[in-house]
Amino acid sequence: MSVSEELARLAELRDKGVLSEQEFQVQKAEVLAGRPAPSPQVEPEKKKPGVMKIGCLSVIAIIVVLVIIGMIAGPKSPSGQPASDLGKPAEPPVKVTAEELFQAYDDNEAAAQQKYGSRPLLVSGSVSKIDLDIVDNPVVMLRTSNEFMPAQAALADESKAKAPSLSKGEAVSLLCDDVSEVIGTPMLKNCVLQ
Numbered sequence: 001m002s003v004s005e006e007l008a009r010l011a012e013l014r015d016k017g018v019l020s021e022q023e024f025q026v027q028k029a030e031v032l033a034g035r036p037a038p039s040p041q042v043e044p045e046k047k048k049p050g051v052m053k054i055g056c057l058s059v060i061a062i063i064v065v066l067v068i069i070g071m072i073a074g075p076k077s078p079s080g081q082p083a084s085d086l087g088k089p090a091e092p093p094v095k096v097t098a099e100e101l102f103q104a105y106d107d108n109e110a111a112a113q114q115k116y117g118s119r120p121l122l123v124s125g126s127v128s129k130i131d132l133d134i135v136d137n138p139v140v141m142l143r144t145s146n147e148f149m150p151a152q153a154a155l156a157d158e159s160k161a162k163a164p165s166l167s168k169g170e171a172v173s174l175l176c177d178d179v180s181e182v183i184g185t186p187m188l189k190n191c192v193l194q
Contacts, residue, residue: 003031003032006031007028007031007032010024010027010028010031011024091119091120092120093119093120093121093122093175094115094116094119094120094121094122095121095122095124096116096121096122096123096124097123097124097125098123098124098125098126098142098143098144098150098151098186099125099143099144099145101116101121101123101151101179101186102144102145102146102149102151102185102186103144103145104116105181105184105185105186106146106184109181112181113179113180113181116179117178117179117180118178119178120175120176120177120178121175121176121178121179121188122173122174122175122176122194123142123151123153123173123174123176123188123191124171124172124173124174125142125143125144125151125171125172126142126143126169126170126171126172127140127141127142127143127166127167127168127169127170127171127172128141128142128143128147128150128168129141129150129168130163130164130166133154137154137155137160138155138160138163138164139152139153139154139155140152140153140155140163140166140172140174140191141153142172149184149185150185151185151186151187151188152185152186152187152188153174153176153188153191154187154188154189154190154191155191155192155193156177156190156191156192158192159191159192159193162193172193172194173193173194174188174191174192174193174194175191175192175194176188176189176190176191176192177189177190177191178190
């Protein structure tokens with residue numbers, strides 16, 4: 001390769017960004033001094049992150065996840081009722097004592113869940129103690145015939161501030177969204193002190 005051809009090749013590599021201006025000058029000096037220019041180390045082109053590089057599948061997956069979360073959470077009315085139920089008349093709460101609830105679940109969990117689960121409950125009872133759950137949210141324990149298995153009422157946000165004012169033995173009434181059972185214990189959810 002002639003000197004002019006070699007210089008043209010180096011200039012082309014510089015113009016393409018393979019060689020920096022400083023590397024070009026060093027190699028040009030080598031060629032003009034009669035020494036062969038070292039072959040430039042060409043790194044493979046690195047892919048630059050960009051919006052299009054994320055990929056359509058990732059964007060679609062994110063949208064699907066958000067839609068599913070929206071369907072699960074769903075828009076709610078101010079009372080916490082799903083928006084799909086807004087046109088329906090509000091179901092009156094089922095009145096029950098903590099003891100009746102405990103007995104129903106103790107006797108037949110399937111029947112108790114069918115009767116009390118997934119509907120609003122107005123639960124009355126006597127406070128056996130006030131505990132905090134694993135994230136320090138107050139839970140009101142309501143006395144039952146089994147002193148080791150009180151009915152547990154997780155308080156709704158608007159009632160959490162009232163928990164410190166409750167005392168053992170105090171009679172309370174709670175409006176709860178739902179109930180389930182864990183190891184024989186009725187677990188009331190989203191309860192508002194009445």
